[in-house]
Amino acid sequence: MTFPYRGLLLSSLLAATLAAQGQRGGPPRPAPRPLPDGPGKEIVQRVCGATCHGVEIVTGKGYSRDNWSNVVNGMVARGAKASSSEFGEIVEYLGKNLPPRSGTAGAGGSGFIGAGPDDAHIVDPEAAERGKSIYNAECLSCHGAAARGGKQEGTDIVRSLVVLKDRYGATIGNFLKLKKHPTTTGRPSASIEGSQVMELSHFLHLKVTDTLRSGPYSQPINVLTGDAKAGQEFFNGAGGCAKCHSVTGDLAGIGRKYEPVMIQQKFLFPKTFGFGRGARNVAPPKPVTLAVTPANGKTVSGVLVHLDDFNVSLRDAAGEYQTWTRSASLKVVKNDPYQGHIELLNKYTDKNMHDIVAYLESIK
């Protein structure tokens, strides 16, 4: 060790816990949870559980439908492969079958992609609420409302090994008993015991959970900061948006239809699946089309099914599937209806982006 890490200098009561943890054994890992039964399960298994990560990374989470749509859109951007309707089914399935959990797990269980040990403290929200009263009465004045350290000398409890090593008050109880820790009211810390220690423990683990990506800080706060008038100018002028769109035509009522964050995501990344304000309908993106001209000069057009360096296939207007081997004599022209949006990514300033959100939000 080139540098003794002071934060890890442990009191004797923690050292015992650490030593025990170095031992192997204990209960074997429970089998990873399978996907719940329901429409869309097979698609989720195939798209989300067989290529980049296993399905336990999905079943280890619980989100609202909106948050699942964000997760799925993020995966689309990273190359997840499925059709538009399948992605819609995936979001429906996840929102219905893997909702936010009522009993939020502690430092481990609900962490992003299953962070933490299997035997992590599971928070009981009602007990945590009772623990909050004890915390507010005896601890808050030094350690702050978020338990991340206060204006007084109180340390950051969320980062404390006494809490991270704790399970259901065992370590926290020992600490309060042995340490003669100061309290707000002057009450001896050792007198916080039994069910009170358990409740305080639930509250402190809840505060740890609050710092995780699955915690309460997982939503944009406010994206409506732009200038609607400047947005209108950009829309009709430099942005070139009015060449394809009209706020009295295809975008009529757009501000009623989507939340501001979804408006922002939709015009930046139109292949984002749009979920309407309180509505469940999925707005699927428009498909990419192809025009393929073989050596005979007869062009075939249709919706792109597959295109790589070696092969190309499409579905034509009659619904027929057509496929070719690519060669120098086979002309392939791709038409992405969102090409203009892609090119704009290199042009927008962040001010343009915020102004457009404000403008489109105003179209009620």
Add this chain to the structure above:
Amino acid sequence: MKTAILLLLATAAFAQTLDPAKLSQPPTDTWPSFNGDYSGRRFSPLTNINASNVQSLSLAWVHRISLPSTGGPFPGSIKSSPVVVDGVMFFTVPDHVWAIDARTGRELWHFAWPSRGGIHIGNRGVAVYGKWLYFETPDCNLVSLNMKDGKERWHKQICDPDQLYYASAAPLIVGNHVIAGVSGDDLDVPGYIQSHDPETGERQWRWYTHPEPGTPEAKTWPSVEAMMHGGGMTWGSTTYDPELNLIYFGTGNPQPVVAHKGRLGDNLFTECIIALNPDTGKMKWYFQSSPHDTHDWDANQTPVLIDGVIDGKPRKLLAQASRNGYFFVLDRVTGKNVVTSTFARANWAKGLDAKGQPIPDPLKYPQIDGALVSPNQAGAANWPPPSYSPATGLFYVNASNAYSVWYIYDDTDKPEGWGGNDRGGYSEAMLQAIDYKTGKIKWSHKWEGPGGPRNGVLSTAGNVVFAADPQSNFVALNATTGQPLWRANLGAAISNGPISYQLDGVQYVIVATGDTLYGFAMHPR
């Protein structure tokens, strides 16, 4: 250490024992470490497969993993680079190691670690010392197995799951050291890398990725507390220069990851390329790829060692295609910058400082109302290993032009953990061939289809580059021109970096898709 090497040489005639000299030689009949040799080039000197005959490459075997002993579902895709010693291949997924016959794909043994938790997102593979294997587990253990039968010899805890650390890296053997990195950025904990005795497993040293309080570098943090909880994990692949006796590795993102107001400053030694003495764990130099990172752009991409020529002079160089979109070439003796360029779209820096490091643009920090930033969180490149060919002088990396919007979610006084994230995005993929002397793109092959590539690159003396597109094609390209020459559509995304070796005159190329390994072969004419 000398004694150990002599003993190893004495037993080298027996099956499945690695001669340590192999670790620093270009790989031929072995692929003895994650990158094939210490340089991190992933360059095969073999020529039986070459640009004029690769169209005849054929499928020799398929190995699909099964988990009869646990009965559990698919545990995660094969991201490991297999290691090949004496005709036997060793590869991993989190908690599992397999030995299979490198000629046939037939399973010899399977080891399952009884896990106690941790993030199971990936495992990069095993290291070999003599007749012993080493690998890391999501629940923070370094485990040593007997190569012969997969029986456990010992395990040592290398990190603490209660602090949401986990372990995923492939260890590296250097002399009598097992170098092991750690992972985890959910809570604000410090990163480190450490070394273990390959025989006993005892820890030899640990190097924290933050400066010592009171040193000039500590001033890149607002407080000792912020520094001590500042992240900087060590989950990438490590390379080694035996002449200089230095190991090279990258460090990950600072903490809190996105909501950064409590850690103003450059945040050393997060987001750095680090040179360390493997015997003492003392740092020789550092270079920061992303000063004050706010976008989770871990600088853990392979530091590839290039023995090159700059301005007519032979130079010991190191190159990294970093997740933040920048390509760096450094003098690996001193850490001084030689070249900085971009290899993919990057809109987040105002320019370069005197050291050749990008200067972050505060307007592109995550914002409450969002900042449109390129690259996205997945990055212009990521863990999939790049390759450098001394035959073409080109550095090959599967790259992405990508955008997403970065938000601050936690605007309270003291955000912790992440406190923000990115959303949505656009991404297009391409294979970039970079001239290391200038940082200029010599050729770029754009891949059709959405999304970034999640697979590595292999270059060979046969003037071939093996890579993969985002559409499940395993592709061979002409290394000089970038022209696609051959492909096999494997039906699922390619999930690791390819490797190559030759046994009995047959040259093999191995690649994985999720739960399946494919062995392609070129038989002698």
